[in-house]
Amino acid sequence: MATAARRGPYFCGIDAAMDVVAGKWKSLILWELHHHGTRRFAELRRGLPGVSEKMMIQHLREMEEDGLVHREVYREVPPKVEYSLTEHGVSLNAALASLGEWGSERMRRIGAEKIVADSDTTARR
Amino acid sequence: MATAARRGPYFCGIDAAMDVVAGKWKSLILWELHHHGTRRFAELRRGLPGVSEKMMIQHLREMEEDGLVHREVYREVPPKVEYSLTEHGVSLNAALASLGEWGSERMRRIGAEKIVADSDTTARR
């Protein structure tokens, strides 16, 4: 719905994988979920400084559709929703690991700056 | 020039790598170059059915800037330009391999169609 076509015919595996990871924040969400395990919506948002609520939801919904993340809703009075990686999400993350290393290497080469997210995990009460 | 910012501060390696691969055809160009070695502009174009000349050039130029491909111009009467991967391009491709496998697996799962490019290598004269 959000992203029009998708699942369209692909040239190769990379093409298919890129389709799923396409989106400004998807790979970061994957990374965040991978490192912290289960996370609530607001936690995830705080982990990715700069992302808007709209994009966060849109990406999470698409990734849910693609079977990458699991969405657990608790029917409680203050709403509570937990997101976690499915096995496909985990394997995708593993496949992204080597890419991540290449990227880190590149950052060293070109001397790119790194955005450090305030790791909400320990800090906040 | 074409793509505005780039090389901006990144969240992590994946972010940095994605920046370089972002673009509708970049990963496919990488793949094509990896499989055929050195290729001329028109050959590359024929290998990626659907890509426009403009995007082909734009992507190739950006990838050259990023140090992924090497551009060799022969000052001949019928223009001849050969593109090949640099060592960084080769290593990026290696890093993309596992992603490619994940994507192939996904294509099998969801039963996505595959676009088969007429491999110009053997066919055409």
Place this chain on the structure above:
DNA sequence: AGAGGTACTTACTCGCGGGTGAGTACCCGA
């Protein structure tokens, strides 16, 4: 009472990624 937090939805807007098509300078084969 009012601010703030939770997890959203909806509407509006804007920029740029990408597509189309024409033009260029030269040569070759039919």
Place this chain on the structure above:
DNA sequence: TCGGGTACTCACCCGCGAGTAAGTACCTCT
């Protein structure tokens, strides 16, 4: 001579991805 090929550049347009902002329903803390 004319079509076609090589490797582009330039100008224009359009749609979608992404950002901004406001609204919602309910609860807790100050």
